[in-house]
Amino acid sequence: MRSREKTVPLSRINPDDNTFHITTKTCINSLVNSIQNVGLITPPILLEKSSKFIIVSGFRRIAACKQLGWQNILSRVIDSGIKRLECIKLAIADNSFQRQLNLIEQSRSLYMLSPFYKDDIALGKETSSLGLPENPSFIIKIKKIYHLPQTIQNSLLSNNVSLDMALELGRLEEDVGVKFADLFSKLKLSLNKQMEILTMFKEIAFREDISIFELLKESCFQGIVNNDDLDRNQKTQKIRSYLKQRRYPALTKAEKEFKKHVSNLKLGAGAKLIPPNNFESTVYTLCLQFKNLIELKERKAELDKIIKNPSMKKILR
Amino acid sequence: MPGKTKIELLYIDQQVANTPVAISIKSRLNVPSEIVEGPHKVFKSVSSANDPIRKGKEVLFLTRNKGAFIKTCPGTRSYTCCGYKILHIGTFCVMDCAYCILQSYFHPPVLQYFVNQDDLFSELDILFSGKAVTRIGTGEFTDSMIWEKWTDLSGLLVPKFSSQAHAVLELKTKTTAIDGLKSLSHNRKTIAAWSLNTNKVIHNEERQTASLSARLKAAARCESWGYPLAFHFDPMIIYDGCEEDYKHVVEQIFSHVSSDNVVWISLGTFRFIPNLKPIVQKRFPGSKIIYGEFISGLDGKMRYFKPMRINLYRKIVGWIKEFSTDVLIYFCMEDDEIWKKSLGFIPSECGGLPRMLDESAIHHCELDV
């Protein structure tokens, strides 16, 4: 690739042209310190375009030098006849050979490259030499990140949502996806719990012919989310039981009734009555704990009382 | 929502290409055909389609049944099975019900018809020679009557059953393709049966099936030709207002046919293997049927929460009994608790479900014991 070193006035570099912008990093403090101490080791790469320069690589270096009050910067200026694809590759390689690109950066890179390739298989053949994923199905997934709203991208970057969850949220209406990303980031939920909550929301909304957005706005739900007296775990627990009760009203009611009857049985600490799973079978399990014959006799007496208790009859009705 | 399906291509296994059955189907179907060396090419073309289930309804594969034609219905230990036998004439269906279990049962799902009918009839001869009371049906892996347009199967099976006195054939359908039954000698050894549902379920979930009133008119015609009848409320779907709708279906049945001529009525609420859920979500995104209050049953299938099933069963049993206290009502794959709470007894008190059904078949179909 033809290029030459040239000292370029910073005023002639357009910092807002993001054509070749890959990095998601915005903080330049450490870079400012480093340049101040040891100078600019690697010159940025620029492309001359109608008397201005656009940045191919080195957005943060240029911002750091500006902050240091430099007027000019030694740059590598590539020939304006160079094809756009070559510039994109250069921008990607300059980033990916210094460090592992995060998913958003990979997505930006793939998004820039893809118009130049017939399909994702052809694209995959090129990407490994640029330090990008080469599996076409993974490429398809990663490319989608580019279109996700910023909040979802941020949640992904900070590992508050997984790639699959981010894409799932991206399939929702934008404001809904963003609200979930926000919620999951605040509650720091495992993927399983995120999936459970999202599925519940979708299914309740569909069952009740309302939008997910309306459901999210409802006061019962907002009351839990905005309750400052609850910590993260308490909120999560309350949200899950609220959703379960709304999604499975008959089952939840039966569980509550069972609990009420069990409490009427006044089982001691050494006894536990377990209902059949989802009340589908008719087999109940009674666990009795005892350490010696005396305790066993006590349990027997308790058992006799339980059998006579009307609540037991109601449970087994 | 998927549009109308139609057979567009006929694949013929080269092993059966010259059989009279294959030649006859080919000429009646009148679509492009291709002779293939085996199922591989057919399965590949179906599997690689965007919607393999739809594609499986658009090709018909004529081949041999290399396994048994007569199979035992796969019941489970946890729920009461009816001891039915399956006559395996082919697989899959041209209609397209959102809840159809066949969508997740075959991998890939392909419309297949078995042309080695000599083997089928040999197996039937062995079955008949055993002289055991048998209930057997063709409507488990396919709809019994979709084949009427292209094959003479009913024209062969119905007379075959009429010539013996221990087995009954149940032809179960959601179509009205019954004209071919009219002039057949059946000797009441064939039961014409319909799966029924509410108008709402038929309209929303059962693509390309006949309407409720058309099914019941067809049932009335079969009755007028002397056929015994059966009805299957399966799958019953629970939704707001479903009770009134199912009541209407019951009323409609008995305004079309005589209760004395009904061999049995089965009831079964919607249940499905978990694999079906993503298929319905993808193929029928507007369908709400999978979002009921389902729990995981003892056999791993998703079922409505039990008290909800009992509630609906009790009501429908009551409505049926308003018309007839004699008609045999049974549950498909339910446990003793459901029987007791909905019908007031459990099958073992009456000798077991298979025996109850056998007795009704003996009575209505004039079987020898």
Ligand code: SF4
């Ligand atoms: S009619 Fe029966 S076999 Fe055919 S699609 Fe519907 S449920 Fe499936």
